[in-house]
Amino acid sequence: MTTTDRYAVFGSPIKHSKSPRIHRLFAEQTGQALSYEAQEVTAEAFPATVKGFFEAGGKGLNCTVPLKELAYRFATHKTERAQRSKAVNTLVLQTDGAILGDNTDGCGLVTDLLHNHRLTLTGKNVLILGAGGASRGIIGPILGQSPTRLVVANRTTDKAVLLAEEFKSIGDISGCGFEELGRLQFDLILNATAASLSGQLPPLPDRLLASQASCYDLAYGNEPTAFVRWGFAHGARLSLDGLGMLVEQAAEAFFIWRGVRPQTRPVIELLDGERKKA
Ligand code: NDP
Numbered sequence: 359m360t361t362t363d364r365y366a367v368f369g370s371p372i373k374h375s376k377s378p379r380i381h382r383l384f385a386e387q388t389g390q391a392l393s394y395e396a397q398e399v400t401a402e403a404f405p406a407t408v409k410g411f412f413e414a415g416g417k418g419l420n421c422t423v424p425l426k427e428l429a430y431r432f433a434t435h436k437t438e439r440a441q442r443s444k445a446v447n448t449l450v451l452q453t454d455g456a457i458l459g460d461n462t463d464g465c466g467l468v469t470d471l472l473h474n475h476r477l478t479l480t481g482k483n484v485l486i487l488g489a490g491g492a493s494r495g496i497i498g499p500i501l502g503q504s505p506t507r508l509v510v511a512n513r514t515t516d517k518a519v520l521l522a523e524e525f526k527s528i529g530d531i532s533g534c535g536f537e538e539l540g541r542l543q544f545d546l547i548l549n550a551t552a553a554s555l556s557g558q559l560p561p562l563p564d565r566l567l568a569s570q571a572s573c574y575d576l577a578y579g580n581e582p583t584a585f586v587r588w589g590f591a592h593g594a595r596l597s598l599d600g601l602g603m604l605v606e607q608a609a610e611a612f613f614i615w616r617g618v619r620p621q622t623r624p625v626i627e628l629l630d631g632e633r634k635k636a
Contacts, residue, residue: 369422384620433459464499466607479503488551501529
């Protein structure tokens with residue numbers, strides 16, 4: 359008899375989440391019997407709701423804004439990359455009843471950059487804008503690619519400085535405010551601020567991009583984000599948004615849960631095609 363295992367994404371707001379669609383496409387593609395729903399869960403409701411989900415037989419969860427730090431605290435065991443980022447986007451019920459917390463965001467981003475867009479981080483100067491939860495998740499995997507230098511710039515300077523401090527044992531990383539970017543130039547700029555969500559842009563100097571540089575906004579939408587447009591306007595070779603990262607981080611979670619790696623390219627192409635028609 360085939361049983362259907364239950365998965366879900368918790369977050370707030372969650373109505374427009376593409377995760378249920380992505381995981382159902384992965385399940386169809388790989389012949390896995392599972393259900394995956396999106397559930398509106400606030401930070402206040404999280405501890406009771408997540409406990410109830412697993413007690414009722416749920417097998418795994420994704421957690422998004424504003425729950426990743428709470429999910430980190432909820433997990434009884436954590437992977438190394440989750441420990442490093444202090445944020446969890448994937449929870450997995452273990453056979454002994456323990457809950458393992460992982461963070462697939464950074465791995466999803468790096469896979470999208472390297473495999474889908476053929477970019478290289480090794481030996482490059484990389485800038486991350488923002489020092490929130492998403493930055494925490496991506497710094498470790500980016501440093502793992504041995505860039506020459508990684509700078510984290512944030513509106514609240516102290517947060518960038520403290521975040522860089524946490525990771526300095528694994529690579530050349532520093533933190534600063536936007537105004538300190540001055541005359542620096544970068545081969546890749548990653549926008550991990552929430553500014554795009556309200557159509558805004560961090561204050562960036564005009565000559566921030568080195569020759570042949572690329573821009574990548576972790577945010578995504580049906581239209582190019584303000585940062586993607588900024589990249590094109592300032593001569594970026596590529597200026598991309600985070601749809602590929604979204605699908606790749608989901609594929610990594612799916613692999614952790616099911617032991618099967620789905621093909622991401624057809625899913626990215628499908629979702630990209632749909633938004634172009636929207
Ligand atoms: P957080 O709320 O944890 O952090 C937000 C960050 O954005 C902070 O550094 C904040 O600065 C900065 N910020 C907010 N508004 C502005 C502004 N107007 N100008 C400049 N800086 C601003 O959010 P997350 O880190 O969780 O998410 C960041 C982005 O990454 C979101 O767009 C999210 O959708 C995207 N994301 C995409 C994923 C994907 O799979 N594609 C996965 C995860 C995240 P300060 O510290 O000064 O407040």
